[in-house]
Amino acid sequence: MMTTAQASMLHVLADPLRLQIITLLARETLCTTHLVEETGARQTNVSNHMRVLREAGVVETEPCGRYTYYRLRPEVIEELAGALGDLAGTARVTAETGRKRAC
Numbered sequence: 001m002m003t004t005a006q007a008s009m010l011h012v013l014a015d016p017l018r019l020q021i022i023t024l025l026a027r028e029t030l031c032t033t034h035l036v037e038e039t040g041a042r043q044t045n046v047s048n049h050m051r052v053l054r055e056a057g058v059v060e061t062e063p064c065g066r067y068t069y070y071r072l073r074p075e076v077i078e079e080l081a082g083a084l085g086d087l088a089g090t091a092r093v094t095a096e097t098g099r100k101r102a103c
Contacts, residue, residue, distance in 0.1 A: 006083050009076070012056045017041055018049050025059060025072035032068065 002010075013019055017039060024030060024038050035046045050070060053059045058076050062069040093099075 002083055002087065006080055009056060009058075009080050012052060012058065013080075015049065015052075017045070018053060021046070021049060021053065022058060022072055022077070025070055026074075029062070029069050029071045031064070031070070035070070 013022065020039055021035055024035065030038070032043060032046055032050065035041075035050070036043050039046065041049075050059065053070075054061060056076075058073060059070045060073055062071060
C-alpha cells in the first residue's frame with residue numbers, strides 16, 4: 001500500500017516541467033541558469049519548481065558563488081520506484097490468480 005508521503009511525491013513529480021527537470025538532473029548537476037536554458041522555461045518558473053522539489057526532498061542544493069547547483073537525490077526516486085514495483089507485483093499476482101471479492 002502506498003503511503004501518503006509517496007502519494008505526495010507522485011503529485012510533485014507529475015508536473016511535466018518538474019519531470020523534465022529531474023530527468024536533466026539525473027544526468028548531471030545543474031544550476032538554475034542551465035535549467036532555464038535546457039527547458040526553455042522562465043527563470044521564475046524554474047525557481048518555483050526547484051523550491052517544490054527541494055521542499056519535497058527530491059533535490060539537494062550546493063552553493064557555488066552566486067549560483068546554486070541542484071543535484072537529484074536518487075534514493076528518493078528509488079524508494080518511490082520500489083513502492084510502485086510492489087504495487088505492480090501485487091496487481092500481477094491478483095491478475096494471475098483471478099482473485100476477486102464476491103458481491
